[in-house]
Amino acid sequence: MEKKGALLLALLLMASYVAYATDPTQLQDFCVGVNNPVDGVFVNGLFCKNPIQATPDDFLFKGLNIPRNTDNKQGSNVTLVNAANLPGLNTLGIALARIDFAPYGLNPPHTHPRATEVQTVLEGTLYVGFVTSNLPNGKNQLFSAVLYPGDVFIFPQGLIHFQFNIGKTPAVVLVSFSSQNPGVLTIANAVFGPTPPISIDVLTKAFQVDKNVIQYLEAQFSSGNNY
Structure with a gap:
């Protein structure tokens, strides 16, 4: 019985260690480190408002009942x-x-x-x-x-x-x-409309199509023309 209890305790400690050692989930695509904090303007989230200065408006969003324009x-x-x-x-x-x-x-x-x-x-x-x-x-x-x-x-x-x-x-x-x-990350925009564009040689090989097809798709999703 003592051995079972010791084994259970060891498993719980191991699980806790693994969970504690895991990196927190990121809230942005990347966070480039800076040596001088003066150069840093953004962290993993947003800076916090003094709770004493918080108001009900900070927790309120209006208008989600209003239909949006779908003419696109x-x-x-x-x-x-x-x-x-x-x-x-x-x-x-x-x-x-x-x-x-x-x-x-x-x-x-x-x-x-x-x-x-x-x-x-x-x-x-x-x-x-x-x-x-x-x-x-x-x-x-x-x-x-x-x-x-x-x-x-x-x-x-x-x-x-x-x-x-x-x-x-x-x-x-x-x-x-x-x-x-x-x-x-909208797939078509990301593949065919990034700036600068992905090499056409990469895309033709990846999709196994002629360059003309890739060029046509890039024209549809180029900057200012994508959804």
């Missing part, structure tokens, strides 16, 4: 509520968003490098899905579903996902994130 190439509009426009969220590790879709509007394939996303459909019918990272068999699996009002779907952190309004009427979803600054 993709037919969708994301209204993000995070620590940048709702200061009271700072350090709490959560954020949310409203996404409006025109009929057949799309929130194109993208990832959130710092957050899991939970989506609740308020209006409309959506086809949604996410793709796994490389599985042991070397393949990627698509998890997809058709959602109706009241349905909830989860997109795990960092995985490519999308939402597509398959209905003839507008759609609205409410989204929650497990980070105050989830970040977003």
Whole structure:
């Protein structure tokens, strides 16, 4: 009995050590270290307001009930509520968003490098899905579903996902994130529209297509022309 108790204690201590030794989750893509603090203007999050000076307005965001303009190439509009426009969220590790879709509007394939996303459909019918990272068999699996009002779907952190309004009427979803600054990386924009552009030799080899195809895609997502 004593041996079992000692073994359990050792396992708990090991688990605690591993958890304690883990780096904290980042809230930005990178944080370049500086030797002189005077040169540093931003840390992993936001500087904190004196709590004595806090007001109810620091914890209030208005207008998420207002439909957004979806007159764009993709037919969708994301209204993000995070620590940048709702200061009271700072350090709490959560954020949310409203996404409006025109009929057949799309929130194109993208990832959130710092957050899991939970989506609740308020209006409309959506086809949604996410793709796994490389599985042991070397393949990627698509998890997809058709959602109706009241349905909830989860997109795990960092995985490519999308939402597509398959209905003839507008759609609205409410989204929650497990980070105050989830970040977003839209795949097509990142691959075909960065500044400076990725070498065309890299892209033609990666996608196994002719250079003309790559050039056409780059023209669609170049600066000022992307979604």
